[in-house]
Amino acid sequence: MMKRFALPLLALSLAAPAPAQAPAGEASLPPVDKPLPPAPDKTPRAAVMIADYRYDDLLWENDRTAHRIYGHALQAIEPPSGSGVDSWGKTVRWPYMDRQLRTGDQHGYHGEGMDFYNVGGGRGAGGLGIWFDDKLWTSRNYRAYRILSNGPDAADFEVDYAPWPVDVGRKVWETRRFTLPLGTHFTRMVSTIGSDSREPLVVGIGIGKKTTGDGGDLTVDRARGMLSWWGPNDPRHGRMAIALRVDPATIVDIRQDADNHLVLVRVTPGKPFVYYSGSAWSLGEGGFRDRVSWDRYAAEQTLDFAPPAAATR
Template sequence: MNRRLCAAATVVLLAGTSLAQDMPPIASPLPPAADRSPKAAVVLADYRYGDLLWENDRTAHRIYGHALEAAEPPSGSGIDSWGKNVVWPFMDRQLRTGDQHAYHGEGLDFYNVGTGRGAGGLGIWFDNKLWTSRNYRSYRILKNGPNVADFEVDYAAWPVDVTRKVWEKRRFTLPLGTHFTRMVSTIRSDKPEPLLVGIGIGKRTTGDGGELTVDRARGLLSWWGPEDRGHGRMAVALRVDPAMIAEIRQDADNHLVLLRVTPGKPFVYYSGSAWSLGEGGFRSREAWDRYAAAEPLDFRLPR
């Protein structure tokens, strides 16, 4: 192959991701994917304490199962986000290596949820504090691709100070072609009074710093994470129904949007994320903010 054709082939291979010199070195290649076509997928990682993995052609996420609470304390109900630079599913093969924090050519996990909310976890805001659940207790996979990843989880009852208890069912839906997972949350309580639900973005998931954009009129919180040398950046955005917003604030671990919620009444919100070296081509805060603000999202509940 002559130099001109070789250069053209390289451009095609790297289109939609990033320049090769920007990528981390490959530790070892993953086992090849059986199908390299774009696909949405949800997988129960029963070999890893019940992690639930979901991804599409642009973004990848994980939540943690009950068994992890004992194996890796403290463990909580925040949402993990992985970088990916391929359009086919990779998370299950990456996690099975036992070395998901390294780059194996298709993506990596360098986002540290800790006990914060990560990329769109929630809690109940009461007495100037966020009261959060532990890891999910049960799940139901509703559709495992190819065009959508769709599942539900239940969170066991947790206390809000000593005044009440709440519990939650949440549905996660991620179709192809978007960075945003649609979430439908139903929070019930042993008392009928309204709740303030805090939905968060973790502050220090990829190191200290990061830049936050708030657009209350659009119901948007958009975070452009700090540069992690050798890993790039993670970007996270929340979109909520602006009519539900009570306040936008923060605690020690999270940037938060507080929503007025009626116990037993479902509500919709969206959480999106992207990797600066991955699918989507977001190489600047401005590009991510524009996308997050403009993505058409539907907050209506099905009748």
């Protein structure tokens, strides 16, 4: 099992975080509506869990950031549910997603974070698809999962995506490993895409363009393999920031479609490749209150793009 986590680990504090200070003209933390049940343990930790009470959402978070992806059961309830990556803001160092989701109101602010990021049919914070004929061909929700480590130092798990078509001439499928250590905003993703053809693939890894409203600012640094998005300001809940990092040597192009900003990378079927997806909330952990600070952080992280010695199956 791959155990190396190349992301830098930051010093942790057990003290309660200070309230976010918003720049002039920016949103402030909304008032707390019905505080969450108290956390059983306020020690900073990474965590991953299956929300079988909510159509098998998979939740993972650390002391900085929080995410979820959607299970197969949700497809019948919320069509067209898809394989994009959701991102939540958080204002505490301990896990809160499960307690928030169990309230039935994950979109409200209950004192520890909130979900106002609308993945929709896009890629969200680092979902992918196959780029073919100027179109992104994407999977549905994950079909199987395996939790490899539920913290405390890292949330580590794998999911399988069932075969999906690329136009009429090809099928592909995917296993993806997600690893989020403490002290970072970046999840390491190791994707292995299988296919009924040995021909190389072009994979599009995306940032949703309309997840928190129209607009936002995109920074592209091809030399570092970085796309960094600073979302539009909403007076009720601030901004979300998303960044992708890929191996610059694999980049084919930077493109966009109606829903996503995309970095296109060349991939060999059956061979794992590595990329990173990061996110932050302008009112939450990390102290990113402006675009410059988020771009600098996303660009300066030392990341390891070496794939594991064997496929992640």
